[in-house]
Amino acid sequence: xxxxxxxxxxxxxxxxxxxxxxxxxxxxxxxxxxxxxxxxxxxxxxxxxxxxxxxxxxxxxxxxxxxxxxxxxxxxxxxxxxxxxxxxxxxxxxxxxxxxxxxxxxxxxxxxxxxxxxxxxxxxxxxxxxxxxxxxxxxxxxxxxxxxxxxxxxxxxxxxxxxxxxxxxxxxxxxxxxxxxxxxxxxxxxxxxxxxxxxxxxxxxxxxxxxxxxxxxxxxxxxxxxxxxxxxxxxxxxxxxxxxxxxxxxxxxxxxxxxxxxxxxxxxxxxxxxxxxxxxxxxxxxxxxxxxxxxxxxxxxxxxxxxxxxxxxxxxxxxxxxxxxxxxxxxxxxxxxxxxxxxxxxxxxxxxxxxxxxxxxxxxxxxxxxxxxxxxxxxxxxxxxxxxxxxxxxxxxxxxxxxxxxxxxxxxxxxxxxxxxxxxxxxxxxxxxxxxxxxxxxxxxxxxxxxxxxxxxxxxxxxxxxxxxxxxxxxxxxxxxxxxxxxxxxxxxxxxxxxxxxxxxxxxxxxxxxxxxxxxxxxxxxxxxxxxxxxxxxxxxxxxxxxxxxxxxxxxxxxxxxxxxxxxxxxxxxxxxxxxxxxxxxxxxxxxxxxxxxxxxxxxxxxxxxxxxxxxxxxxxxxxxxxxxxxxxxxxxxxxxxxxxxxxxxxxxxx
Amino acid sequence: xxxxxxxxxxxxxxxxxxxxxxxxxxxxxxxxxxxxxxxxxxxxxxxxxxxxxxxxxxxxxxxxxxxxxxxxxxxxxxxxxxxxxxxxxxxxxxxxxxxxxxxxxxxxxxxxxxxxxxxxxxxxxxxxxxxxxxxxxxxxxxxxxxxxxxxxxxxxxx
Numbered sequence: 148x149x150x151x152x153x154x155x156x157x158x159x160x161x162x163x164x165x166x167x168x169x170x171x172x173x174x175x176x177x178x179x180x181x182x183x184x185x186x187x188x189x190x191x192x193x194x195x196x197x198x199x200x201x202x203x204x205x206x207x208x209x210x211x212x213x214x215x216x217x218x219x220x221x222x223x224x225x226x227x228x229x230x231x232x233x234x235x236x237x238x239x240x241x242x243x244x245x246x247x248x249x250x251x252x253x254x255x256x257x258x259x260x261x262x263x264x265x266x267x268x269x270x271x272x273x274x275x276x277x278x279x280x281x282x283x284x285x286x287x288x289x290x291x292x293x294x295x296x297x298x299x300x301x302x303x304x305x306x307x308x309x310x311x312x313x314x315x316x317x318x319x320x321x322x323x324x325x326x327x328x329x330x331x332x333x334x335x336x337x338x339x340x341x342x343x344x345x346x347x348x349x350x351x352x353x354x355x356x357x358x359x360x361x362x363x364x365x366x367x368x369x370x371x372x373x374x375x376x377x378x379x380x381x382x383x384x385x386x387x388x389x390x391x392x393x394x395x396x397x398x399x400x401x402x403x404x405x406x407x408x409x410x411x412x413x414x415x416x417x418x419x420x421x422x423x424x425x426x427x428x429x430x431x432x433x434x435x436x437x438x439x440x441x442x443x444x445x446x447x448x449x450x451x452x453x454x455x456x457x458x459x460x461x462x463x464x465x466x467x468x469x470x471x472x473x474x475x476x477x478x479x480x481x482x483x484x485x486x487x488x489x490x491x492x493x494x495x496x497x498x499x500x501x502x503x504x505x506x507x508x509x510x511x512x513x514x515x516x517x518x519x520x521x522x523x524x525x526x527x528x529x530x531x532x533x534x535x536x537x538x539x540x541x542x543x544x545x546x547x548x549x550x551x552x553x554x555x556x557x558x559x560x561x562x563x564x565x566x567x568x569x570x571x572x573x574x575x576x577x578x579x580x581x582x583x584x585x586x587x588x589x590x591x592x593x594x595x596x597x598x599x600x601x602x603x604x605x606x607x608x609x610x611x612x613x614x615x616x617x618x619x620x621x622x623x624x625x626x627x628x629x630x631x632x633x634x635x636x637x638x639x640x641x642x643x644x645x646x647x648x649x650x651x652x653x654x655x656x657x658x659x660x661x662x663x664x665x666x667x668x669x670x671x672x673x674x675x676x677x678x679x680x681x682x683x684x685x686x687x688x689x690x691x692x693x694x695x696x697x698x699x700x701x702x703x704x705x706x707x708x709x710x711x712x713x714x715x716x717x718x719x720x721x722x723x724x725x726x727x728x729x730x731x732x733x734x735x736x737x738x739x740x741x742x743x744x745x746x747x748x749x750x751x752x753x754x755x756x757x758x759x760x761x762x763x764x765x766x767x768x769x770x771x772x773x774x775x776x777x778x779x780x781x782x783x784x785x786x787x788x789x790x791x792x793x794x795x796x797x798x799x800x801x802x
Numbered sequence: 803x804x805x806x807x808x809x810x811x812x813x814x815x816x817x818x819x820x821x822x823x824x825x826x827x828x829x830x831x832x833x834x835x836x837x838x839x840x841x842x843x844x845x846x847x848x849x850x851x852x853x854x855x856x857x858x859x860x861x862x863x864x865x866x867x868x869x870x871x872x873x874x875x876x877x878x879x880x881x882x883x884x885x886x887x888x889x890x891x892x893x894x895x896x897x898x899x900x901x902x903x904x905x906x907x908x909x910x911x912x913x914x915x916x917x918x919x920x921x922x923x924x925x926x927x928x929x930x931x932x933x934x935x936x937x938x939x940x941x942x943x944x945x946x947x948x949x950x951x952x953x954x955x956x957x958x959x960x
Contacts, residue, residue, distance in 0.1 A: 510920065510921065512922070512924070597952075600952040600958045600959070601951075601952045602896060602901070603952065603958055604949050604950055604951060604952040604955055604958060605891075605893075605895035605896055605901045605949050606891055606893040606894075606895025606896070606949060607949045607950055607955060608947075608949070608950075609891070609892065609893035609895060611892065613891065613893070613895055614897070615895075619955075619957040619958055619960075620957065622957070622960065623957050623960060626960060640897055640898070646958070722888070725885070725888050726885075726888050726889060726898065729885040729888055729924060730924040732885075733924035733925050733926060733927075733930065734924060734925065736927055736929045736930050738930075739884055739885060739926070739930045739931070740883045740884065740885075742885050742888070800891045800892055800893070800895070800897065801887065801888055801889075801891065801892070801897055801898075802889075802891070802897035802898050
């Protein structure tokens, strides 16, 4: 993809260009370059004439007073941050999520005035973690990265956990770090505390690339590089340090200054020989299994997954990092993943986070061990873009798993050639075998669905409400709408994935990536922001502990009129940790009744309905009787369909 | 502060325990049978060599009273305070762990399993939970009401 050169075409040049230090500016460029920077063309000048001096905001003392006619300008017509906005607009960010900070105040002002607060539109966030989390959720719906601006030092520290989640979840975004790089620009002691020599050092272990450009031209080029790097699989966040002097000083009189076009690499595909070999193994296999995690990056990826599975009549196990495969498809064997993996003779792993954990089972706890789940002689094939880019420090790359054929490539981009190769190899005899296999898998799928429904009936009338009942009630209310579930199902025992019919790419977006609590609420709001223009009914089953990290994102949803139904999974605890502490208490054998200390949110009870109301949105509950759930959901959905967010507080069983 | 809350390292095998509880139970049942056989043999030896009076120790009154049936009300409290609900749900309907009621597996099986669990279940040793406590919890599980059948719930047939 390539965009046109974007000329810088809107200003008469430098009202204040007669003041300041001239030494910063390079020699003038050829007349042709003036097309890209017309400011340099007016007033006209010849190539050898000295450039007009630039204003410096901070210039005091006798020398300044005597050396320039106006050494203390009080206005700046065309700050460098305007040019930065040109660069960001050229890339095409729809929104900018940010909590304001004076280390990027000039850029902020340029976005809202010079940029007219459009493409990107400023989304007011109450925490940097919320800003990044929103960008995280938005991307997984829209497939486009957002821009995030964070304050120097303190802002980036707030943002860091959410950036780590995005990194682990292979989600791109461009994070701009404000900074007072030049000590002479720090007008207060506070600015010193918000400055760093190397601001991106804090997050360098979990961003794909970062830069601290020293010039505006360098900044524009780094914006394009940042976008390109972030949007080449494996997707990851990138960071740009934006120093205040570059933002706030006037744009230099440089006719060569231009915003270059952005280009994005094609996703890397598996080599033809390996693809052919993989196809041969899969076609010949008696029990091939496809295991997918973050395979379907786009709607096309979901269609390709279906085509591959149906071509081979192969079992599919969806690890649900993305919406990889329809839950009601007869070949979906996710609910009996253990059985199909154990019976497989060829396993194709697509963008797996943890291949080892697919083919092995852990047991034990304090002294964990594992055993193989697979039959002897099973062939393992991996297509994974993660093999193209690893970082050292954080261990999100998971345990090493040897495979028989590894392609360091993007799975979705490789699927077309794999499908084509497989189709060429399939004989009529193999097709008959496949039909029999498909029928067996379809029957097994139906049995698994029936078993899940039986399990869901357990505790159906219990109070607090079972997570199965909650999921079934919610599904009943939304199933005839164009819905999108944007929360991780892990913490409600995956009931939606076990009971609902998911068949569209945007209906499920996976989870945190790094399992950092605090992702759920902002990612849901960000996903709902992306869904808004498509008119989808966005639904989130929201964990209570997660919301309490940064509940201010509810205000953001209300302020920006982001329609989102939030159904609280209010189990009144950091329940994973309740279980973890309980486990230790049992193992240590010195009291097993105090696991709730430090892990629960019971006294006083948190009224999330009122919390939502306090943020200016619909809030109801707490609801503990399952019979009261349907009316509350209907009421809230009506609010959401009217373009507003709504929250229903439901007291639930632990999982 | 961010909480490192990665879920427990659960493989397919352990998740299968939720989905196919009977299969897990069968495996444990075999183990229980083996243990019972060994214990029976040991008892036979003890009875043979020990005086009759020593073979029938007297239990405290409350313990004796509960041993036969278990105290369901007490068991309900223990089900919460001992953390059973955390994995099995407050109505024992299942969650991270399998359903336990309202028709629990035999008490002897449960006693054996919680002392030496497999998968992700933490151990409930005799040092922390007495046999009487287990009997009381068992009594509570037996009092739980039946849930409706899935086929009779319209919401579960959509």
